[in-house]
Amino acid sequence: MPKPSLRDTILDAGLKAMFRTGYHGTSVRDVAAVAGAPVGSFTNHFRSKEVFASEVLERYFANTRLLVAQALDDATLTPRARLKRYLDIITGRLEADGYARGCLIGDLSLEASGSSELLRGQLEAIFAEWRVPFAACIREAQEAKEIASDFDPGDLAEFLLASWQGAMLRMKVERSPAALERFKTIAFQTVFKEPS
């Protein structure tokens, strides 16, 4: 396996730091120290902390895209089952972190969107992209009569992803999967239930 570049090492250290203390609580000096890089090297790679955070976020979402595809492109499952599969895949990831880390996209939405217009715009674009495969999958589920067609697939996709952020928020406080499981149970027996 090739040795990761210093740039990648710095970005990895930044992700860990931002998970722990957020955007404002992450100092360039600490990230450089954890990555074993001189501060000068950090500033060679990244113009500012804001630009750095933006790259960390982009890498994080690139990984999220893979998890979305893993669930929603799984042709062995019905469309409705693919939606559940996504939430289960994420639940597994959260469990591996002891339910102490949530989603960086949600974290930065609350913490950084008010003070960084760069990050706010990027988060808005991320959510806009994120909903597309979910809306398509929900539309398929509606066409297959797996879920009701009372609402627009795009609105249901937004509802699902936003409410799931809320469940992760509660999970982080309780350090337990209870809120995640509660959300899945209630949502798939109401909003996303199979029509009787």
Added chain:
Amino acid sequence: MPKPSLRDTILDAGLKAMFRTGYHGTSVRDVAAVAGAPVGSFTNHFRSKEVFASEVLERYFANTRLLVAQALDDATLTPRARLKRYLDIITGRLEADGYARGCLIGDLSLEASGSSELLRGQLEAIFAEWRVPFAACIREAQEAKEIASDFDPGDLAEFLLASWQGAMLRMKVERSPAALERFKTIAFQTVFKEPS
């Protein structure tokens, strides 16, 4: 009107700062400066930034309790209408802030619960208290056959409050009420719909 105490002035400044840059991004020095207080006076009043944040949070939740009571104790409304009323009252507050501020309880849940065990425990207690009047109201709505009884009132209360946090998270990124309105529309026509 009596002049607010220096202590209250510092706490008010802390709330504004934490809304803007979170717990980690709020410095004792800056809060003291905004409040027009010497740093030494800050440390006379508050043992640490963590204890200070805990008091800011407690004051914030004390205000939230009043908003909950304003909606859920309104005997002129049916139980189901009271639940909607709460979300509408909060929506009005969020609108007044240009949808740029969400809920401090949600903000600190994502940003500070991982690094402060004091705040995490306090947030856990806040959520535990918060759900009680909602669960009681939902139970009343179920008994009045205003909403279905498929789920435990406590679970529905948690679902409502957690998902609403998710809607506020999206609102902050978009600076628009779209996610709030979408949540209300979908939730009250599915999870909290009137049985036909």
